[in-house]
Amino acid sequence: MAQAYWQAEVMAEASFSLFVRRLPTNRGYLVFAGLEDILDALNGLHFSEGDITSLRSMGLFDEGFLEYLADLRFTGRVRAMPEATVFFANEPVLEVTAPVIEAQVVETLLMNLFNTHTMLATKAARVVEAADGRTVVDFAARRTQGIDAAIKFARASYISGFAGTSNVLAAGRYGIPAVGTMAHSFITSFDSELEAFDSYAASFPDNSTFLVDTYDTMEGISNAVVVAKRMREQGHELNAIRLDSGDLLALSFEARAMLDAAGMRSVQVLASGGLDEFEIERLLRNGGAIDGFGVGTNVGTSADYPWLDCVYKMVEYDGKPTMKLSEDKETLVGVKQVFRRVDADCKYAGDVMGFADEPTPDGTEALLSDVMRDGKRLQDASSLDELRERCSRELERLPAHCRRIRSPHEYPVGVSERLEARQRQVKQDLLRRIAGTE
Numbered sequence: 001m002a003q004a005y006w007q008a009e010v011m012a013e014a015s016f017s018l019f020v021r022r023l024p025t026n027r028g029y030l031v032f033a034g035l036e037d038i039l040d041a042l043n044g045l046h047f048s049e050g051d052i053t054s055l056r057s058m059g060l061f062d063e064g065f066l067e068y069l070a071d072l073r074f075t076g077r078v079r080a081m082p083e084a085t086v087f088f089a090n091e092p093v094l095e096v097t098a099p100v101i102e103a104q105v106v107e108t109l110l111m112n113l114f115n116t117h118t119m120l121a122t123k124a125a126r127v128v129e130a131a132d133g134r135t136v137v138d139f140a141a142r143r144t145q146g147i148d149a150a151i152k153f154a155r156a157s158y159i160s161g162f163a164g165t166s167n168v169l170a171a172g173r174y175g176i177p178a179v180g181t182m183a184h185s186f187i188t189s190f191d192s193e194l195e196a197f198d199s200y201a202a203s204f205p206d207n208s209t210f211l212v213d214t215y216d217t218m219e220g221i222s223n224a225v226v227v228a229k230r231m232r233e234q235g236h237e238l239n240a241i242r243l244d245s246g247d248l249l250a251l252s253f254e255a256r257a258m259l260d261a262a263g264m265r266s267v268q269v270l271a272s273g274g275l276d277e278f279e280i281e282r283l284l285r286n287g288g289a290i291d292g293f294g295v296g297t298n299v300g301t302s303a304d305y306p307w308l309d310c311v312y313k314m315v316e317y318d319g320k321p322t323m324k325l326s327e328d329k330e331t332l333v334g335v336k337q338v339f340r341r342v343d344a345d346c347k348y349a350g351d352v353m354g355f356a357d358e359p360t361p362d363g364t365e366a367l368l369s370d371v372m373r374d375g376k377r378l379q380d381a382s383s384l385d386e387l388r389e390r391c392s393r394e395l396e397r398l399p400a401h402c403r404r405i406r407s408p409h410e411y412p413v414g415v416s417e418r419l420e421a422r423q424r425q426v427k428q429d430l431l432r433r434i435a436g437t438e
Contacts, residue, residue, distance in 0.1 A: 002101045003065045012318035013334045016107070017092040018114060019313075024305035024407060028408025029398060031125050032093050033085035033156045034117025036381050037244055039372060040319040040324050045074040045102075078335045078372035079356070083382065084121075084159055084391035085367060086398055088413050091353060092336050095368065100317065107312045115308050116149060121156035123277075123302040125395060127295055128161035129263075130277040130401055133334060137179045138165035139272060140300020153300045159387045174384055181209040181294075183243050191222060197227040199413075203235040207268060212241045212255075221255050240268035242294070248273070249288050256289035270293060276303065277405050300424070314350030321426050332419065333426050339416075340365040348397050354416030 004009065047069045048056075055061055055069070057387070076098020087093055096103050127136055134175035136395065141150035147169075151360060154170030164177035171178035182192045183340050190196040192217060201208050210227070212220030221241060241259070243251050248271045248315055255269045270285070272294035280293055313331045314322050323334035335356045343349040352361070360366045370378055382390075401409040415423070 001113070002069075002105050003061055005101050005104070005133065006065050007062065011099055011101065014103050014314055014318075015095060015097040015316040016103050016312050017315045017331070017336065018094040018110060019090055019092050019311060020087075020229060021089060021309045021311060021329070023089050024308065026406055027122065027126075027305070028402040028404060028411065029086045029088060029122070029422055030118055030308070031121040031160060031394070032081050032114075032115045033121035033159060034152075035080055035371070037113045037117065037152075038080075038094070038110055038317070039078070039377055039381075041113065042074045042076075042078065042106060043375070043377060044108065045072070045177075046316065047072060054255055058081070058350070072102065073107070073375060074098065074370070075375040076102055077370065077374070079335075079368045080369045080371045082390065084387040084394060086348075086373070086394045087338070087367075088351065088411050090332070091338050091351060091413060094354075095315075095335055096317075097335065103314075111310055115310050117156050118153050118310075118365045119302050119306070119308050120149075120153045120300070121160050121391075123299055124153075124157035124160035124162060125391065126277040127157075127293075127299055127403060129279060129395070130280040130405055134284075134290065135270075136161070137163050137165045137292070137294050138167065138300070139296040141165075141167045141170075141295040143297040144300045147170055150300065152265070152424060155299070157299075157386060159391050161388070163285055163292075176384070179353075180209050184211065184214045187211065187214040193223045194226060197223055201227055201231050201236070201238070205231065205234070206239075208238055209240040209242055209333055210238065211244060213243060213245045217243065217246060217251055218258075221258050223268075225258065226266060228237075228264055228267060229262070236335065238264070238267050240270045240291070242272060244269045244273045244291075246273075248290070249283055249286055252283070252289040266406070268325060268332050270294060272296070274298060278304075278328040279407050321422065323423070323426055325427070325430065330427075332415070333423055334419070336368075336419070340367055346397060347399055350412035350414070352414045352416055354419050358416060358418060 033317045052066050052070050056066055078096055080094040138154050140153050144150040144153055150167055151170045154165040154176060155174050157177045160389055163304045164179035166180045167173055168178055170176060187193055187196045197210050210224045212224055224241045231238055241243035252269050259267050269289055270292045271290045275293055275295045275296035283290060313324060315334055316322060323333045324331045337354055339352045339354060339361055342347045402411045
């Protein structure tokens with residue numbers, strides 16, 4: 001496409017909107033994540049000498065075009081919602097305005113970064129919602145689709161409210177609290193479970209969590225109590241035990257009873273193993289005596305819905321609105337803004353999509369702002385803690401019925417009168433041109 005643009009001298013400025021056509025099943029909202037990676041990617045956009053050599057070897061490209069690519073940099077403008085903002089179907093989360101080749105060649109890159117971060121941040125936010133104030137930590141790295149996805153999930157899940165990650169690389173890179181317990185292999189490496197617990201407690205006297213289901217869970221809890229008493233005699237406290245298999249609901253009741261009977265009320269009961277927001281909700285709805293959750297596979301892969309129906313569509317070319325007319329995929333024309341209405345209780349009450357140059361209606365907030373101009377970032381990156389606080393505020397302001405884990409209410413999103421009228425006019429003009437009557 002870029003070569004065809006270049007050869008046809010179609011080089012004018014174009015605007016593209018990035019949005020999600022429809023929300024995944026059981027999702028009442030999405031959490032925007034990945035903006036920092038997107039801006040970094042645009043800021044660093046270039047074709048290296050090795051890239052040009054690789055493209056040349058394919059035998060597909062004009063030499064003059066390859067010379068053009070060698071000098072290509074992103075020089076455009078980007079408008080976006082703040083990272084960690086909640087948004088809804090069809091709302092432009094990010095808009096790119098740049099010479100058409102620059103704006104077009106980044107399509108797959110931007111969609112990939114947006115899709116991965118946002119999908120995972122949303123899944124994590126739902127888990128935090130289901131946990132209802134209990135601690136949730138990331139155990140997902142072993143089964144994510146690659147190391148990069150594991151690192152992205154650690155970042156996205158922390159923004160969405162997780163307390164920490166077992167991914168030490170991500171913890172070091174982003175300053176996320178590093179957490180972890182032990183594997184069953186640690187237990188089976190010792191002659192007895194008691195010896196394994198004693199050794200672990202010696203290494204982490206003030207931060208030990210014992211995995212109790214390697215052999216027999218009830219016996220494992222009894223052994224944990226024995227070692228916890230020894231730790232207490234030495235001035236230390238066992239942090240928690242972890243249940244990782246079996247009937248987690250029933251085992252949580254028994255574990256809590258055994259710990260309390262032994263005077264270990266401060267020792268927490270943690271659960272892991274195949275958990276997601278649906279299972280966590282079930283456990284807690286039935287009164288599970290669980291203080292925290294370690295979540296992995298089903299959350300780190302967003303197993304129930306591992307992709308978003310995100311698209312990146314041209315909405316304006318050379319100052320003229322453009323649109324797609326495909327059935328069920330019609331796009332809104334023009335460079336746009338999202339206006340969010342806030343009610344008397346500071347809750348989000350509905351959004352309206354309009355043109356970017358429309359005045360902000362009273363009682364609303366305009367969500368998109370310039371984050372890059374002339375290919376340069378306009379502000380420093382937000383800290384992870386700032387994003388985490390923003391995400392928490394955003395979810396707090398979203399009505400509870402829109403946050404429900406199952407069958408959430410649809411959040412109201414409309415279109416301004418001006419945009420609706422322009423959309424109708426552009427569509428009529430386009431249909432006349434297609435029919436040859438203009």
